[in-house]
Amino acid sequence: MEKNKEDKLSNLNFDKFRALARDNSLSMYEKxxxxxxxxxxxxKVIFEDILTKLKNLSGNGKTVIDIGCGCSELPVMLIELCRIKGHHLILIDSKExxxxxxxxxxxxKMPAQYPKDCxxxxxxxxxxxxxxxxxxxxxxxxxEINLMEFLDKTMSLLSDKGEILIGDIPNVSKRNRFFSSKSGIEFHQQNNNTEDLPEVKFNSLENNQIDDAMLFFILARCRNSGFDSYLCQQDASLPMANRRDDILIVKP
Ligand SMILES: C[S@@+](CC[C@H](N)C(=O)[O-])C[C@H]1O[C@@H](n2cnc3c(N)ncnc32)[C@H](O)[C@@H]1O
Structure with missing residues (x-):
């Protein structure tokens, strides 16, 4: 991997994403x-997986918000669906x-860092x-922000029967489970063309990484606030399904 690109795509935050969006040497995915x-x-398979969870997208005349929409084909597919279904779509990300x-x-379009500028x-x-x-x-x-504040503010936006999909959450506990398994070791060896074992760390400090405990906290916080919440599997065809989780939150 080109060193310059590796630097550009690591340690990302809202401001670094703005710079990526402006950088026309990058593909839409790298941006x-x-x-x-x-x-x-x-x-396309990611979008289809999203549609199985956010059922309200298949209705008509809904209010839809995409927070951190990015600029690849995924928001474009959402835009096309909203056009067909007559939804009002609010896109939140940097202006870039x-x-x-x-x-x-x-x-x-709301150019803003969510939730602080919203x-x-x-x-x-x-x-x-x-x-x-x-x-x-x-x-x-x-x-950037306290998880509880993010959750509470986001739940406050929901209509009755409204849904939130917090998708593609990297879960270090799930990653460790996968790479300790036979299929995870085979996956690592095939993908990296190596005989080495993947690096797996249990019972160690994982600075700033989301783990099972944080996901279970999110589920409980939502339920205690009067919302239903579910931990969902990604379809196995998705590129990071073996180490990522989705959370669906529904206002009854
Ligand atoms: C990994 S990309 C995902 C883009 C898109 N959701 C997708 O899956 O294709 C993360 C996006 O979130 C945006 N982002 C990061 N922090 C944000 C925040 N606090 N408020 C709004 N957007 C944010 C970035 O600018 C970037 O476009």
Missing amino acids: IGFYDKFREGKE MLDQLPDAEFIT EELFKNFSGKADAILIYSVLHYIVE
């Missing part, structure tokens, strides 16, 4: 922090990311969102 091999040709996406009368969103859309997508973003958001 959102992924090496091409993780997204190229795979975003949003500028890469098309405009349309049913789209509201007063207008909370003022106008409290209790009104039918579907909220936060895909491959939680691990960046929790580095």
Whole structure:
């Protein structure tokens, strides 16, 4: 891997993503922090998996919010679905990311770091969102803001029967379980063309990494706030299904 690119795609945060979005030497997948091999040709199955969980997207005339939408094919597929279904779509990300996406009368672009710069969103859309997508973003958001504040504010946006999908959460506990298993070792050896064993760490400090405990906390926090919550598996065809989890939150 090219060293310069490795530097660009590591230690990402909101401001580094802005710089990636402006960098036209990068592919659309690299602009959102992924090496091409993780997204190229795979975003359609990711979108289909999202549709199995966010059922309200299949209705008509809904209010949909995509937080940290990025600029690859995934938000474009969501835009097309919203056009067909007559949804109002609110896209939240940096201006640099949003500028890469098309405009349309049913789209509201909110250039903002969520939730801290989103007063207008909370003022106008409290209790009104039918579907909220936060895909491959939680691990960046929790580095910036208290997890409880993020959860409580996001739940406050939901309408009755509204849904939030916090998807593609890297779970270090799941990763460790996978890479300690026979199939995980084979996966590592085939993908890296090596006889070495994957590195797995149990009972050690995993600085700033999301683990099972954090996911179970999210589930409990939502349930205790009057929302249903579920830990969901990704379809096995998704590029990181062996080490990522999804959480679905539903207002009864
Ligand atoms: C890994 S990309 C995922 C993009 C898209 N959701 C997808 O899965 O294709 C993370 C995105 O979240 C955005 N992001 C990170 N922190 C954010 C925040 N606090 N508020 C809004 N967007 C954020 C980044 O700018 C970037 O576009």
